[in-house]
Amino acid sequence: MIPIGHFLILSAMLFAVGAAGVIISRNLLIMLMSIELMLNAANLAIIAFSRMNNIVDGHVFVFIVFAVAAAEAAVGLAIIIMIFRNRESINADNFSLLKR
Amino acid sequence: MPDYNLRLIIPEIFLFLWALFIIAFDLGTKRKNPKLIGYLTMGGIAATAVLLYLYHGGISFNNMFKSDPLALFFKVIFLGSAFMAVGSSFDIIAQKIKNHRGEFFGLVLFSTVGMMFLASAGELISLYIGLELTTIPLFILAAYYKDDRISVEAGLKYLVIGAFSSAILLYGLSLLYGLSGTTDIVMMKINLALLYLNTNGIGWALLMAIVMVLAGIGFKLALVPFHMWAPDVYQGAPTPITALLSVGSKAAGVVAFMRIFIDGLYGFADAVMFPLDWGNIVAVLAAAAMILGNISALRQKNIKRMLAYSSIAQIGYVMVGMVAVSELGVGSVGYYMFIYLFANMGAFAVATIFNDNTGSDSIASYAGLSKSSPMISAFMAIFLLSLAGIPPLAGFAAKFFVFAAGIQAGYTWLVILALLTAVVSLYYYANVIKMMYFAPDNPTIKLNTPLSANIVLIIGVAGLIIFGVYPEPILNFALDTARVFGF
Numbered sequence: 001m002i003p004i005g006h007f008l009i010l011s012a013m014l015f016a017v018g019a020a021g022v023i024i025s026r027n028l029l030i031m032l033m034s035i036e037l038m039l040n041a042a043n044l045a046i047i048a049f050s051r052m053n054n055i056v057d058g059h060v061f062v063f064i065v066f067a068v069a070a071a072e073a074a075v076g077l078a079i080i081i082m083i084f085r086n087r088e089s090i091n092a093d094n095f096s097l098l099k100r
Numbered sequence: 101m102p103d104y105n106l107r108l109i110i111p112e113i114f115l116f117l118w119a120l121f122i123i124a125f126d127l128g129t130k131r132k133n134p135k136l137i138g139y140l141t142m143g144g145i146a147a148t149a150v151l152l153y154l155y156h157g158g159i160s161f162n163n164m165f166k167s168d169p170l171a172l173f174f175k176v177i178f179l180g181s182a183f184m185a186v187g188s189s190f191d192i193i194a195q196k197i198k199n200h201r202g203e204f205f206g207l208v209l210f211s212t213v214g215m216m217f218l219a220s221a222g223e224l225i226s227l228y229i230g231l232e233l234t235t236i237p238l239f240i241l242a243a244y245y246k247d248d249r250i251s252v253e254a255g256l257k258y259l260v261i262g263a264f265s266s267a268i269l270l271y272g273l274s275l276l277y278g279l280s281g282t283t284d285i286v287m288m289k290i291n292l293a294l295l296y297l298n299t300n301g302i303g304w305a306l307l308m309a310i311v312m313v314l315a316g317i318g319f320k321l322a323l324v325p326f327h328m329w330a331p332d333v334y335q336g337a338p339t340p341i342t343a344l345l346s347v348g349s350k351a352a353g354v355v356a357f358m359r360i361f362i363d364g365l366y367g368f369a370d371a372v373m374f375p376l377d378w379g380n381i382v383a384v385l386a387a388a389a390m391i392l393g394n395i396s397a398l399r400q401k402n403i404k405r406m407l408a409y410s411s412i413a414q415i416g417y418v419m420v421g422m423v424a425v426s427e428l429g430v431g432s433v434g435y436y437m438f439i440y441l442f443a444n445m446g447a448f449a450v451a452t453i454f455n456d457n458t459g460s461d462s463i464a465s466y467a468g469l470s471k472s473s474p475m476i477s478a479f480m481a482i483f484l485l486s487l488a489g490i491p492p493l494a495g496f497a498a499k500f501f502v503f504a505a506g507i508q509a510g511y512t513w514l515v516i517l518a519l520l521t522a523v524v525s526l527y528y529y530a531n532v533i534k535m536m537y538f539a540p541d542n543p544t545i546k547l548n549t550p551l552s553a554n555i556v557l558i559i560g561v562a563g564l565i566i567f568g569v570y571p572e573p574i575l576n577f578a579l580d581t582a583r584v585f586g587f
Binding site for chain 1: 224225228229232236239240243246247249250252253254255256257259260263264266267268270271273274275277278281282283331332335336
């Protein structure tokens with residue numbers, strides 16, 4: 001059996017890649033994908049903990065996170081399409097009207 | 101033995117169905133009447149408040165849903181903020197939103213349902229669902245003026261930062277779940293205390309979990325250093341939605357903070373002292389929020405941006421009561437949020453009315469308002485003076501109790517800093533009043549207010565004056581909520 005530490009290290013790495021993607025990338029679609037990666041990293045950690053502790057609460061948690069991630073992606077893509085229609089760009093550097 | 105007491109979630113079920121009804125009603129009627137939908141929404145919120153009074157008290161779904169005094173108190177705040185946000189948005193709906201009016205009100209109600217579930221969450225899964233159900237409709241609402249570049253940009257910024265912060269929160273929750281082996285918050289405290297005893301230290305994993313959960317909820321609260329989104333989003337979003345964000349969503353963050361940090365990560369468990377000292381971390385963040393919020397608000401020229409920085413400062417004051425973690429601390433935080441509801445919703449309602457009539461948000465354009473609209477200027481002055489904490493109004497009592505709780509818990513330095521920054525805050529609140537009353541006359545037009553907005557303003561002023569002179573009933577109710585945490 002694979003020890004729990006391996007899963008946790010993988011999940012921490014995925015989370016770090018996702019967080020770095022949100023911070024570094026200037027493309028809105030890549031930022032949204034990176035956020036999904038962070039959510040899935042958390043899912044992996046939850047499932048690993050759930051197996052370690054032999055309780056099934058984590059499985060329920062993960063299903064619910066899937067649903068939430070889907071809702072977030074749906075709203076996110078809709079907003080990105082809307083801003084693309086307004087500005088013809090999905091580069092995050094172009095959106096600074098609100099800096100006075 | 102599972103208990104599925106559906107009676108306790110009747111208010112939430114009703115509000116959810118009412119939101120669907122509003123959307124369907126708008127779709128189904130030929131002659132669109134924005135006022136009728138608005139009044140139906142307000143009626144639905146009022147009916148939910150009645151149902152809440154009839155069905156509360158108890159625990160259901162194996163601790164997933166707690167209908168305790170704390171939840172009841174904050175649900176009143178959420179319903180009040182949704183009621184006042186809907187009431188002040190009638191002109192916006194009529195003028196700026198041509199299509200999808202039903203969805204606007206429906207999404208406000210969905211978000212309110214999310215806040216209500218969040219207030220009742222006794223468990224990590226229901227807490228996470230409640231938090232997401234609160235924020236996802238607000239992403240859409242912030243971007244609701246589809247053709248307005250500023251509003252869409254606000255929606256986008258809120259989306260990216262909101263989703264990012266909820267991912268951080270989720271990772272923190274997963275660590276808490278893994279360390280404690282349970283999703284129940286009270287069980288979590290006991291298990292973490294045992295872990296603490298066995299490993300002789302809090303451990304890096306637990307520390308990381310606490311920091312991540314604090315960051316996730318800090319974004320919702322707009323607590324410094326997680327506040328960067330607030331001024332931009334507050335400025336760009338439709339003004340009633342800004343008001344809902346700054347009161348409803350913020351109160352939801354406060355109650356989530358209480359559930360996790362006071363119920364789950366503080367206090368005694370099985371005679372084991374469990375001294376996870378998040379108090380000092382949060383005290384430093386609160387100090388930073390008070391300084392940065394108040395100093396930045398000084399140089400704002402846009403009223404919504406000014407109120408955004410003021411709300412960052414206000415959450416700093418709230419956190420003074422929170423770090424006290426005592427009966428007075430929890431009670432004063434609840435009382436503060438209750439008074440903040442009237443003052444902030446009122447101030448944003450005036451900003452909405454002003455923008456509907458003049459199309460401007462800048463503070464300079466308020467010049468001479470007292471000549472053309474004396475009533476609304478007087479109301480605005482009352483709201484701002486209450487936010488600043490001037491004695492006869494309720495804002496003073498709220499600040500007083502929060503600071504008393506801070507001193508009682510030994511955070512004297514924080515309270516002194518809070519008093520100093522409160523003096524600074526008087527300057528920018530008084531600046532708006534000075535503009536309205538003493539600035540040389542600008543040719544301002546007389547403000548027309550719809551009946552619903554007048555109702556909102558009168559509720560706001562009445563709340564501030566009545567609870568300022570006679571705070572006992574609400575204060576006792578708020579202190580009663582502290583029983584939930586065993587104080």
